[in-house]
Amino acid sequence: xxxxxxxxxxxxxxxxxxxxxxxxxxxxxxxxxxxxxxxxxxxxxxxxxxxxxxxxxxxxxxxxxxxxxxxxxxxxxxxxxxxxxxxxxxxxxxxxxxxxxxxxxxxxxxxxxxxxxxxxxxxxxxxxxxxxxxxxxxxxxxxxxxxxxxxxxxxxxxxxxxxxxxxxxxxxxxxxxxxxxxxxxxxxxxxxxxxxxxxxxxxxxxxxxxxxxxxxxxxxxxxxxxxxxxxxxxxxxxxxxxxxxxxxxxxxxxxxxxxxxxxxxxxxxxxxxxxxxxxxxxxxxxxxxxxxxxxxxxxxxxxxxxxxxxxxxxxxxxxxxxxxxxxxxxxxxxxxxxx
Ligand code: A2P
Numbered sequence: 544x545x546x547x548x549x550x551x552x553x554x555x556x557x558x559x560x561x562x563x564x565x566x567x568x569x570x571x572x573x574x575x576x577x578x579x580x581x582x583x584x585x586x587x588x589x590x591x592x593x594x595x596x597x598x599x600x601x602x603x604x605x606x607x608x609x610x611x612x613x614x615x616x617x618x619x620x621x622x623x624x625x626x627x628x629x630x631x632x633x634x635x636x637x638x639x640x641x642x643x644x645x646x647x648x649x650x651x652x653x654x655x656x657x658x659x660x661x662x663x664x665x666x667x668x669x670x671x672x673x674x675x676x677x678x679x680x681x682x683x684x685x686x687x688x689x690x691x692x693x694x695x696x697x698x699x700x701x702x703x704x705x706x707x708x709x710x711x712x713x714x715x716x717x718x719x720x721x722x723x724x725x726x727x728x729x730x731x732x733x734x735x736x737x738x739x740x741x742x743x744x745x746x747x748x749x750x751x752x753x754x755x756x757x758x759x760x761x762x763x764x765x766x767x768x769x770x771x772x773x774x775x776x777x778x779x780x781x782x783x784x785x786x787x788x789x790x791x792x793x794x795x796x797x798x799x800x801x802x803x804x805x806x807x808x809x810x811x812x813x814x815x816x817x818x819x820x821x822x823x824x825x826x827x828x829x830x831x832x833x834x835x836x837x838x839x840x841x842x843x844x845x846x847x848x849x850x851x852x853x854x855x856x857x858x859x860x861x862x863x864x865x866x867x868x869x870x871x872x873x874x875x876x877x878x879x880x881x882x
Contacts, residue, residue: 547575548878551610551634553602553625554617555579555590558709559639562867563614564592570871573878580606581617607632611882614870615639630668635877637670637870641755644671644763651766653678654872655814656685660769661876670873673767674759675865676700676779676788681767682838682864683792683857686812687805688768691796691851695774698760701782701789702745703829706861707732715783737783745779754779787829788861793846794853802843805853809840814864819843827858834860836868 550567554560560581567574579590580602589596600606602625607613613629615622616639626636626643643649650660651671664670673681676698684693704711711732718728718738728736735742745756753761760777782789800808810817818827819841827839838859846852859865 545573546878547573548611548882549576549578549609550574550874551578551580551607551613551629553580553606553613553615553621554639556581556585556588556599557616558705558712558862559616559866560614561590562862563616563870564590566863566867566871568593570875572871572874578606578610604628607634610634612637612874612877614874616866616870626669627667635664635668635670635882637672637873637877639672639866639870641674641759643667643669644673644759645766646671651763652873653681653767653869654876655682655812656767657769658876661873661881664877664881670877672866672870672873673763674756675706675861676702676756676777676790677760677763677767678865678869679788679838679857679859679861680760680790680792681764682814682859683809683812683840683855684764684773684794685768686808686815687794687796687800687853688770688773690804690808691798691800693773693794693796695795696764696776697793698775698777699791700745700760700777700779701741701784701791702756702779703784703786703788703861704737704781705786706745706788706865707781711737712785715785719783733781737781739783741780741782743778743780745781753777784829786833786860786862787858788865789827789829790857792855792857794855795846795849796851796853799851800853802845802853805855806843809843814838815840817841817843827856829858832858832860834863836860836864838864 622640622642648666757777826841842856
């Protein structure tokens, strides 16, 4: 008989948590029992899974008896506090927060890039899911790095509000509706109005002048690619888009790669779809990336300002490939090769 697993989802009422349930269902993950967990605020709520409404339980240290896999997307604090309890109870944790990503004993995994690192899950019983903007970038960088060795990456992001969570999705909707109705807008999630605006401020500012989101892209890229020599500099920007992060990526490579070569390499790369036909106004956009799992890349062109430079435009669904799908893909490899 095929094996089945007891799966807990911490943060099951949130934007990513709900998508995790949907991905488990869509990809026919062999779930014996699903346990949705959230805070006390969600007591009495249910979440849909395989045609049923499952009652939400309160996340606590004792939530993980008999659990094989615990997918966490309930914020860094909850992950720090409860992932060790889940691991101690014998579950393998796949954590979508930033709490464990840079821990040397925790693998940071994008299945298309470094699936072999999953083997290290035994050190702490935790596998980290990278930052959403980093995931879609490294899916595209990896095949180019293998072909031409990337020396430096300059990236600017255009990130959807869903990356902040369900409340930010509601804030953008409310502001757009209020502005058209000449009513006052609410600002609870962001410091500034996000409707018809954008701001270069994602996560908190650090002493070095960068935001934490920008430094995640720098540090996580090196760790996932397994190459400390790749230099990355990032500017991360929140834009009034609901779903789908976009990135303008400038690369300097050791070996010259023509745009045609890059296009050929990327067309064969796992998890990537080349959408690059400017003559027909075809290039990746969040509206097309949302609701599917491929990372779209286009506007592939030479950077004439340096010897070996390329420019790319990379778009993916931040809640799916940037979070939930990537976590479920990790779980699939884990049960196939390790559990
Ligand atoms: P709740 O809705 O009960 O607060 P999002 O990223 O969309 O904001 O969702 C965050 C998810 O994480 C929600 O399911 C939320 O549950 C959950 N969550 C946040 N903080 C905690 C906590 N301290 N304990 C358990 N779940 C939490």
